[in-house]
Amino acid sequence: MKDKRKTLFSWVARCLVLATLVAFSAEMVRAGDLDELKQRGVLRHLGVRYANFVTGSGDGLDVELMKLFADHLGVTYQYVETTWERAIGDLTGKLIEVKGEDVKIKGDTEIKGDIIANGLTLLAWREKILEFSIATFPTQVWLLTSADSPANPIQPSQDIAQDIAATKALLTDYKIPEVIGIANTCVDPRLYQLEPTGTRIRLVDLNLNELAPAVINGVSGATLLDVPDALMALEKWTGRIKILGPISKPQVMACGFAKTSPELRAAFNAFFEECKQKGIYRDLVKKYYPLALTYFPEFFDVREAGAARGSSKSMN
Amino acid sequence: MIFRKKESLAALFAGVVLVGYIGFLLVANYLSQVELRKSAVERLIEDMKSRAAAVSYFASERINDLKELAAGKELAFFFANKALGMSMQYGLSSNLQDIASSFDRLISEKKLGTDPIYDRIDFISTIDDLHVKRTTDRGPLVMENGLQEFLFANHSGVGIKVHSLMGRSTMTFSLPYVYKDALVGHIVTWVGTDVIYRHLIQVGGVSLKKVIYIGYEGGYLPLPAGVEDFVRVSSLPPPSEVLPRDLYPFVGMTQDDHRSDFLALRIPVENTPFFLLAVMPHSEVFGRTSLWRLFLLLGALSLVVLFSILALLYIKDQNLILRIRLDESNSRQGEIARKNLQLQQEILDRHAVEKALRASEKKYRELHESMRDGYICTNSEGKIIEYNPAFREMLGFSEEEMASWVYDTWTLKEWRDLEGRIVQQQVLARGYSDLYEKEYRRRDGAIFPAELRTYCLTDGGGKVVGTWSIVRDISDRKQAERELQRAKDAAESANRAKSQFLANMSHELRTPLNHIIGFTELVLYKHFGDLNATQEEYLNDSLQSSLHLLALINDILDISKVEAGKVDLNLSDVHLKKLLENSLNMIKETVVTHRIQVTTDLQGLPEILRVDERKLKQVLYNLLSNAAKFTPDGGSIALAARPVALERGFVMTGDGRKIELPVEAIPSDGAPAAFIEIIIQDTGIGLRESDLDRIFEPFTQVESSSTRKYQGTGLGLSLSKNLVELHRGRIWAESEGADKGAAFHILLPLCTG
Secondary structure (H helix, E strand, C coil): CHHHHHHHHHHHHHHHHHHHHHHHHHHHCCCCCHHHHHHHCEEEEEECCECCCECCCCCCHHHHHHHHHHHHHCCEEEEEECCCCCHHHHHHCEEEEEECCEEEEEEECCCCCCEECCCCECCHHHHHHCEECCCCEEECEEEEEECCCCCCCCCCCCCHHHHHHHHHHHHHHCCCCEEEECCCCCCCHHHHCCHHHCCEEEECCCCHHHHHHHHHCCCCCEEEEEHHHHHHHHHHCCCCEEEEEECCCCEEECCEECCCCHHHHHHHHHHHHHHHHHCHHHHHHHHHCHHHHHHCCCCCCCCCCCCCCCCCCEEC | CHHHHHHHHHHHHHHHHHHHHHHHHHHHHHHHHHHHHHHHHHHHHHHHHHHHHHHHHHHHHHHHHHHHHHHCHHHHHHHHHHHCCCCHHHHHHHHHHHHHHHHHHHHHHCEECCEECEEEEEEEECCCCCEEEEECCCCCCCCHHHHHHHHHCCCCCCEEEEEEECCEEEEEEEEEEEECCEEEEEEEEEEEHHHHHHHHHCCCCCCCCCEEEEEECCEECCCCCCCCCCECHHHCCCHHHCCECCEEEEEEEECCCCEEEEEEEEEECCCCCEEEEEEEEHHHHHCCCCHHHHHHHHHHHHHHHHHHHHHHHHHHHHHHHHHHHHHHHHHHHHHHHHHHHHHHHHHHHHHHHHHHHHHHHHHHHHHHHHCCCEEEEEECCCEEEEECHHHHHHHCCCHHHHHHCEHHHHECHHHHHHHHHHHHHHHHHHCECCCEEEEEECCCCCEEEEEEEEEEEECCCCCEEEEEEEEEECHHHHHHHHHHHHHHHHHHHHHHHHHHHHHHHHHHHHHHHHHHHHHHHHHHCCCCCCCCHHHHHHHHHHHHHHHHHHHHHHHHHHHHHHHCCCCCCCCEEEEHHHHHHHHHHHHHHHHHHCCCEEEEECCCCCCEEEECHHHHHHHHHHHHHHHHHHCCCCCEEEEEEEEEEECCCEEECCCCCEEECCHHHCCCCCCCEEEEEEEEEECCCECCCCHHHHCCCCCCCCCHHHHHHCCCCCCHHHHHHHHHHHCCCEEEEEECCECCCEEEEEEEECCCC
8 A cells, every 4th residue: 555655656746747747848848949059040059078979078969969950951050068967957948856757847947059969978867957959879787896896797699688687686695895986977876776786876977088097996896887987997997897788778879959849859860860871870880989899899880890799709 | 369368357357346345334334233232222222211310309309299298287187176076067078178289289389391290189098988079070980899998908107009090000109197196198299100100201301212110019001192103012021020120032022013122121120119111113113134134234235246247348348348339429520510511601601602793783673663764675586585663664664565575666767777787886886886866666656766875685695695785865855955046047147137137237338437537637637628726626625536437447346247148258468477567556656655665476377377367457446455554554465476376275274274175176086276476465454254255245244444544435345256266276265364465376277267
């Protein structure tokens, strides 16, 4: 009975949140769509420094993609620096609070941008407040420890769920006391139901590229890293870290739009398809994430010989 | 003959010298070739050494590449992560990609010129089935089995092996890869030998014709496509038989299945199992000159020179004969040329003459055809030979008609005799006639007068063959003459009528005038009583005027009579000197009154002159009275007379005028004419030149003022002129000008009548 009441309460709460979001969405329709953007003459790119998506040096995969999109629209490009915490508020004008897969609007804030593009992983809670473009980049979240950790990496199977379970089991089997991550990102440990493993979850105020050094330096026993960051860390800290296995199913990254910008999102989707067809996007990926082409050949439609995944050890 | 013998000996000597000289050149050439051969072999060895060194260095660089790959982080990272237990799916594949990328970098970076060095790079694991393979499009086909065997045989150090498959050969460099003291795999690089050949072997150097093979103890690599291969690989000597750095002669098969002599030179490539084998035709190094060839050439050359000398002597004899003939021919040609030159000069002269002749002919033809006088030429029979258009136009006949007539056809009968006489007397006598006139009959029957002169026509020998005449139509002139005569006759008739009238009138006037004078004198001389002074004066004036009038009438009467031809000379023998001296009495009173000095010069005159005394007196009176009248007081008058003989028909006056003498006074036999010249000279008022002739015209005085100053009728000189000319004499005046006096001359024939 108690569970029943709890379920009912949860359902009512979710309805209220949804109703609130719908109400706010109706209000926000008045601002931020394609016509207004063209009238303004500026495309405001909301970005967080993250891996090679936004390097902070004025370039990055998503920076170049947004510049191309601005050119496509015939407007000026403008980069607007933000943080993972403020990014959605800067886009939607709403201050939110995330609890699990739920989102609660806490107030209004100034709208500072038109698109979030910095390797934004498509997550369930984010879909409640944002609209996403078609997928721009594949990813997955891996569990990473220092090289001297007693835990040995899993032996991959053909079943991703089984691999995730085996990875989580390592936390229990080797009594890894803590896993660190960054709140409201794809490496937020709270998203992956790690509590049952007995490990402790700690959210740290670090950048994504600082998580691997933190593990190496003994700040924590393990951390989560998405594939792009994990590959960079492997190259940088070879022999000092190791990847135990996957924590999430394969994910995708995409650009985030306010729900009040359906025309802008549609315009971007059309533009992005065109870039893929012409090979422009593939060239950008090759420039910033060459390994991605070999890791995710199906996603980038890589037809040439490259690094194979799975059981094959041959590289032609 | 002696000369020819000497020549032959000289030619023989020259031949021997020539053979000796050429033989010397051939021997020198042979020795030079031997030296060159030696030098060529040395340079070939050095050239091959440098190529082998390049290949050796190239191989060592490839070994260094292998070692760098082994020392690189990519393979180490892979095996480190692998040792950590990471799976290929979750992490290791990225390291594998790094290894592949390092292979790719090496393939793209290492080049010879623009050609990539590496065709393929492999990492072959010895502990599992891992195999990383990166290739280019030129990568050789997989030969995994042979490769595996090769790798298993090389567990230590660098291995180099040759692979040849489907015509493409490669060098394979392999290096064992050890991780943590354990052999975990091999790194293998593949280099196409065509790149080595193109950039390290087939380069400039010794210019001998040669082909270079890459050899190893098992055989030789086939040459890359495009390299000239003139010897079959299958016929190359076994590698073991060819010692390094020695020329190895062998008989091989060429590509077109011919046996041929070759030389081979083997140079090892240091630090590799390879060597380079240069193969070249035997003649390329040793040339084609040998001792037996040298002697053969000398013998052949001697024979050639001997036959050449014989041929030369034979040709020289022939040339001598030909030269003599040539000299004769040249001499004849010179003569012909001189004659041709003369002929050309003659032709030029003739052309010049013909040109001048044509010009002359043209000129005379134009003259002949354009002259307005007629030209007619006849032969001795009177047949027309030639005429000009003017003559034909005068007669009005056509050319056909002219051809059918004879000359006398157009001549009137009455003229034929005259013309015949002229021809006989003048033309045939002296070659031409005087101008004479005759009449022709035109085609229309009209008669026209012509003036012509006829010339004699002779042939080249002077024989008379005809005559030719220049004929001028004088119809117009005759007409003018007739009209002039008619006018003259009319004038003379009128003048005679006038004179008759005057004579009659003078007579009629003089009769009453004589009555007036007579009665006036009676009264004046007081035959009818006394007269007072006034009456006497008036009567005196009346008498003088009447006397003047009478004198005037007498003069007019005299002139009229002369002009009317009614005056006849009453000739008589007159004592001329006395007559002249007495004539001075007529002006005696005047000269005394005006103190005029009178002189005479009357010496040498004939005593008697036959003249009309009264008329001569009248002439002298007129001239002397004029002299006295126009000579101022104190002047002088000179009267002179003298006989003169004149040989020509005129007299030149002192002021240059020509006074024609009367024809009748000139003897027809050409003898000098005898005249008496009477000169009356004064120092009076003189005469202007323009007045010298005019004063002899009737009623003429020089000036009107003279008329007023000097009395006179103005008829005296005119009457005097008529009277002198009646005597077939002449009268004229001379003066040096006004106020310089005047002289009047009278010429009278000594024999008048």
